[in-house]
Amino acid sequence: MYLYPFICSFLITVGVVCCILFLCSKFDFLKKISKNRKRSKGVCRLGGVAIIIGFLATIFINNDLVISQNLWGIIFASVVILIFGIFDDFFELEWKTQLLFQIAVAILVFIFGIRVEYITNPLGGLIFLNLGKFLLPSLFFVIFWIVLMINSMNWVDGVDGLSGGVSFIGSLTIFFLSLKPEVNQPPVAIIAMALAGAFLGFLIFNFNPSKILAGTSGSMFMGFILASLAIFAGVKIATALLIMAVPVIDALWVIGERFRSENSIFNPDNRHLHYKLLELGWSQRKIIIFFYSVTLGISIVALRTRAMGKMITLILVVFIMFLALTFISKKLKIGSLKTNNG
Secondary structure (H helix, E strand, C coil), X not given: CCHHHHHHHHHHHHHHHHHHHHHHHHCHHHHCCCCCCHHHCCCECCHHHHHHHHHHHHHHHCCCCCCCHHHHHHHHHHHHHHHHHHHHHHHCCCHHHXXXXXXXXXXXXXXXXXXXXXXXXXXXXXXXXXECCECHHHHHHHHHHHHHHHHHHHHHCCCCCHHHHHHHHHHHHHHHHHHCCCCCCHHHHHHHHHHXXXXXXXXXXXXXXXXXXXXXXXXXXXXXXXXXXXXXXXCCHHHHHHHCHHHHHHHHHHHHHHHHCCCCCCCCCCCCHHHXXXXXXXXXHHXXXXXXXXXXXXXXXXXHCCHHHHHHHHHHHHHHHHHHHHHHHHHHXXXXXXXXXX
16 A cells, blocks of 8 residues: 555656656756856756656555545645746746745645644643634744745755755655554555655665756755645644754754845855865765764654654754854864965
8 A cells, every 4th residue: 555656656756757867868958057056067957857747646646545625735836846946947036036936835735725723832732823714823834834844955955865865764754653553644654655756766866976956846845745744744843843853954054144144045155064064075975874864863753752752852953953063164164264374
């Protein structure tokens, strides 16, 4: 029941990637390069097309899955992300356009019923966001949550195999969570396995040196689908936040650095953790092993703890990440000063 969507999605994604790579070798315009995207030089950026097609095709052909209104919302939003992402990869839209698009996607799935009616209070009880017909608190939360996750994953996509691997671990974590007796959500498990298969099918072509990149459609889809599935699975916000802890904390740290330096928080730069580790001399392989290990470790903790345990884990991760980022930033600054003085 669960192995079939994984294998099906994996094979479809691999097949689509192979077709895209063939087309990229025949038509140079598919390798569209921009001065702001040096990493994409000579590498096709249409990996997200394969991921989304592999995932959606598996959803449609799976007889064990009933497509509900919520799921239709996710499907429509995924198609919109696919189209918008391809357009951005070719024409490099402004950050304001991308942000408005992300907000629109969040509103779209909200209309289809992807809503957060409450969040669990780690100190006990629930915090309700849907107050009768007054839906604005829930809407604002959904917009903030989805936009945060999309940009966190979009910004971490700077090293081959990084975003795809984190997303793969995240989808497997949601799968195992959905199988727990107290959760017992077979539809979510099927969707999560379809996701895992699509991510793995892309990932085998994305390890350094990558043959294909996720592109805007892929990186946006990774953040969007994990954020949406966390809500679809019954408000598993804390679990998803833990899975994405490193990318999210890194994104918030970079926003703070850009704000302090009076730069636009959306202008691309090399302030992200993976770029700093590269500057310290880490290899891409070492970086992805580090990210995978931390994400996997946190995911295991997330599966074995309840609300209070998740909150304590998140606080510890934030504290450790803050110390690590502070130390790395100071070390790079000292190294830069020595280089300039030398």
